[in-house]
Amino acid sequence: MALSVLLPGLGQFYEGRRFAGGLWLLATLVGYVPFIFPGILLHLLAIGAAGFRATEPTG
Structure with a gap:
C-alpha cells in the first residue's frame, strides 16, 4: 500500500497484479x-x- 502513495499502481505491481x-x-x-x-x-x-x-477461507 505504501508504494501506491508514491506511484498509483505500484503496490499492485509489487504484489504481482501487473494488469491491475x-x-x-x-x-x-x-x-x-x-x-x-x-x-x-x-x-x-x-x-x-x-x-x-482477497483472502481465501481457511478451514
Whole structure:
C-alpha cells in the first residue's frame, strides 16, 4: 500500500497484479491530465486497492 502513495499502481505491481497496477496507473494519469481532482480521487482509490487483498477461507 505504501508504494501506491508514491506511484498509483505500484503496490499492485509489487504484489504481482501487473494488469491491475497498469490500469490504476493509466486511469490516474488520465484523471490528472484534464483535472486535478479526479486524479487525486483515483490516486486515493489506488492506494486503497493496494491494501485490499482477497483472502481465501481457511478451514
